[in-house]
Amino acid sequence: METHSFNFLFKESIYPMAIVDHEMRFLNHSKLWLQDLGIKDSNIIGKTFYDVFPNTPEEIKIIHQHCLRHTVKQSKIQTITQSDGSQKWVDWQIKGWKEESKKLSGLLIVAEDITLKKRKEELLLNIQRVAKIGGWEFDFVANKAYLSDITKEIHELPLDYEMDLEKGLEFYKEGEHRDKITRVVNEAVTHHMPWDIETILITAKGNERWVRSIGECEVVDNKCIRIYGTFQDIDQKKRIELHNQEISERLTIATTDAANIGIWEYNIFNRKVTWDDNLYRIYGVTRDKFEETIDAWEAIIHPDDKIHCHNEIELAIVNNKKCTIEFRIIWPNGELRYIRSEFTISRYQNGVPSRLIGATWDITEAKTAEQNLKELLEVTSEQNDSLMNFAHIVSHNLRSHSSNLSMLTGFLTQEEDENEKSSLVKMLNDASISLNETVTHLSEVVHVKTNSEEKMKKTNLLKAIIAVEKNIRALLNEKEAVCNISVDASINIQAVPAYLDSILLNLFTNSIKYSSPKRKPIIDIKAEVKDDVVLFTFADNGLGINLEKHGKKLFGMYKTFHKNKDSKGIGLFITKNQIEAMNGKIEVESTEDVGTSFKLTFKKTIENEHHKKNEKDREHLYYR
Amino acid sequence: MKKIESTCIIDDDPIFIYGTKRIMKEMDFCDDILVFNNGQDAIDGLMDITAQGKKLPSVIFLDLNMPIMDGWEFLEDFVKIPNHNREKVTVYIISSSVDPRDVERVKDYDVVNNYILKPITPQDLQNVLAEVA
Missing domain, CATH: 1.20.5 (Single alpha-helices involved in coiled-coils or other helix-helix interfaces)
Known part of the structure; x- marks a missing residue:
């Protein structure tokens, strides 16, 4: 029973194992023996080991004899080429046995298939080689250093080089790099801190090389007895990274400091916008005040430019073109700024537009300069x-x-x-x-010409008209002239009062001087406010003038067009000069024998109006 | 030296007219002097002469700066007068202007013979006589 049960267990063992006698003849074996070693012959009992494995190398035969003779255990790894040509790694574990009583002896052989383990090991080595990762350690107790082959390769050291800690540190580039590694190693030894740093190494052949060093320490009784870690050649990667960093820095300097260009991105699907810091500065808003949506952006744009911007963007998406838009924005403090933005459309592979990417800058100064130049x-x-x-x-x-x-x-x-x-x-x-x-x-x-704007002051237009009319009342009465004055009492203009008086007086006397003998003179005076100017009209029903013939010379000096003793051709010339000195304009419309109408433009006095306008703008934005 | 039959002065300055007439008399420049105070009056007057079938004056002294119709405008209208002896009329621009643009512009008008700078002198009139008579 006992023998039978042992035999059964042997057959079913989880190891591929066999027992041979002193002549290497098989006495017994497990099922896995045949299976794992790929033995086709199902009945090997009584056959010798060398019959079954004819390619057994000589050194293993020697081990067999040695174990038989001394009843000891030895092991040896052998690569076996299988019938399909693939390689198999077998770890032979051989133990001699002797049964004195029965005068029997032989070997117990276990053949462990370590192919998988071997493959993994090779793979790991390969990975290390490809990733250029090496290992290392310094043992403070034995005062010994160990470097893996790859670590030595990275140092460009011969494989038999003997390293110690001091020598190891000397490979780092003098200055910040050596200081850095020395500092982290000290930290590790004294405070048991791990490290992960990137530094420059000078190899044994004198080449500079970026490496990443990761280190940890083994602590026993609160004392660091060993430091160990990995060592990686990151030279190529690091140099690319540094190069990119340099380009990126250069770009940042160019856009931020020099050109003040803001970069933005608009995601068409979720209607989100992303701005860089510069753009926030350009738009005069802070990150916490901006919702980062296209609607929030549109709210900043001047109301008159919103539709234009919207259309241009839509058009650019349809036409798939690089696009430039110019528009005005209103800063939170009410200040008006001119903005230019250039952008392109980014699309998915199927052609559907996904994002707009653009650069934006403030062109207010250029615009103002252009305006000033004009x-x-x-x-x-x-x-x-x-x-x-x-x-x-x-x-x-x-x-x-x-x-x-x-x-x-x-x-x-x-x-x-x-x-x-x-x-x-x-x-x-x-x-x-x-x-x-x-x-x-x-x-x-x-x-x-020489008395410039500084004498300009707020002047009530209606009061000025009435004062002049009063002065020449006698002349008007003599001609039975009718004056219809339709000017709002609230209109104030920026004017040099003496000029305004002279202009009005000249217009009145001209109308009387060149009135038609056929009818009583009628003078119509009107004024209306438009934006920041006042449009003033002074019309009569007098002789009129042929503008086709005389239009160009009307405001010239010493030009007269009527047979009139009083004509000197100086009045309108001075009137024009005075109006222009006040930043105004004068134009004329006339039909012969019907009448003449002078259209004057004055600058409106701005006063507190400016304040109100800003408030209105803000309100507008708020309710959007 | 021959004498000119009829001369015309077109100018709005009474002092100039007085002076010119006086010099003309002194040197016996012509028999008859016509005076107009501006271009329009001159055109009207010359048209009248044409309508009566008379000859136009053979010399016209024309001022540039005048009210109503200046010298340039007069020239535009004058060349349109349908008179058989119009082409024999010699026009002298007589102006106080030393503006080079005015002097330059005179060259555009074939009908104008010369530009005389005010004040007019007996020598100027001698030259005219030499050219015309």
């Missing part, structure tokens, strides 16, 4: 015109008087007739009066 150009060209005009006046009008004077004095010196002489003196007197008048006009013109 204004400056206008002023310059106007001044140039006046200068030409002035030169003409000097060359013509002054000369005409001086030539008369010289001619008359010439006659006077030759004249002997007393009557003729006194007549010449009278003419000489007239000529000098005319010269004086012309000089007065010129100085008036120059005066207007």
Whole structure:
């Protein structure tokens, strides 16, 4: 029973094992023996080991003999090429046995298949080689260092190199890198802190190489007896990383510090927007005040530009084009800023648009500069015109008087007739009066040009009109003129009061001077406010003027168009100059024998209106 | 030296007219002097002469700066007057303007013979006589 049961257990053993006698003949074996070793012959009992394994190497045969003779245990790993050509790793464990009583002896052999284990080991080694990860340790008790082959390779050291801790630290680049590794090793030894750092190593061949060192310590009785860890060559990766970092930093400097460009992204599906810090600065809002949605963005845009922006974005998505938009925004403090944004559309592989990515910058300064330049150009060209005009006046009008004077004095010196002489003196007197008048006009013109805006002040338009009308009441009454004044008493304009009076007086006297003899003069005066200007109309039913013929010269100096003794051609010239000196404009419409209508533009006084407007804008945004 | 039959002065400055007339008389420049105070009056007057079938004055002294119709405008209208001897009329611009733009512009008008700078002198009129008569 006992023998039978033992035999059964042997057969069913979880190990592939066999028993042979002193002549290596099989006495018994487990089922796994045949199965694991791939033995086709199912009846090997009585056959020798070498019959079954004819390729048994000599060294294993020696082990067999040794174990038989000394009844000891030995093991040996052998690679076996199987019938299908694949390799199998077998760990032979051989033990000699002897039964003195029966004078029997033999071997117990266990053949462990370690193929899987071997493969894993190889794989691990491979991984280490590919990832360039090596191992290392320093044993403080034995004062010994161990470096794996890969660690040595990373150091470019010969494989038989003997390392110690001090030598190990010297491989790190002098300065910050060596200081860093020394510090973390000290920390590990004294405070048992693990580390994970990236530093530069100088290899045995003098090459610089980025490495990642991970270390831990083994502590016994609160004392560090060993430090160990891994060592990885990250040179390539690190250099790419550093390069990218450099590019990214450069980009940041370029966009943030130099150009002040903000970057944004808009996700079309969830309508979310993402801004960088710069963009928050550009839009004048803080992160906690911004909802990060497209609607929140649109709320910042000037009401008049919203539709334009919306349409441009839609259009860009449809046309799949790079797009530039310019629009105005209103900062939370009410300030108006000009913005330019360029963006492209990013799509999924199936072509469906997914995101907009853009860059935005503030162009307020450029816009303002452009505006200023335009204004400056206008002023310059106007001044140039006046200068030409002035030169003409000097060359013509002054000369005409001086030539008369010289001619008359010439006659006077030759004249002997007393009557003729006194007549010449009278003419000489007239000529000098005319010269004086012309000089007065010129100085008036120059005066207007040089007296700039600083004398401008808030002036009530209606009051000014009524005051002038009162002054020339006698003249108006004489001609039985009717004045219809329709000007709101609340309208205030920025004006030099003396200029305004002179302009109004000139318009009134012109209307009377050039009234039609066929009808009683009617003067219609109106004013309306439009944005920040006041449009002022002064219309009469007088003679009118042929603008096609005389339009260009109407506001010129010494231009007259009517046979009228009072015409000097200076009034409208000065009027125009005075209006322009107050940043205003004058235009004229006229039909001959129907009447003339002068349209003047003045700057409205802004006062507290500005404040109100901002409040209104804010309200508007708030209720959106 | 020959004498000119009829001369026309178009100018709004009474002193100039007085002076010119006086010099003309002194040197016996012409028989007859026509005076107009602006371009429009001159056109009207010359049209009248044409309507009566008379000859136009052979020399016109034309000022540039005048009210209602200036010298340039007069020239535009003058060349349209349908008179058989219009082409024999010599026009002299006579102006106080030393503005080079005015002097330059005169060259655009074939009908204009020369530009005389005020004040007019006996020598100027001598030259005219030499050219025309």
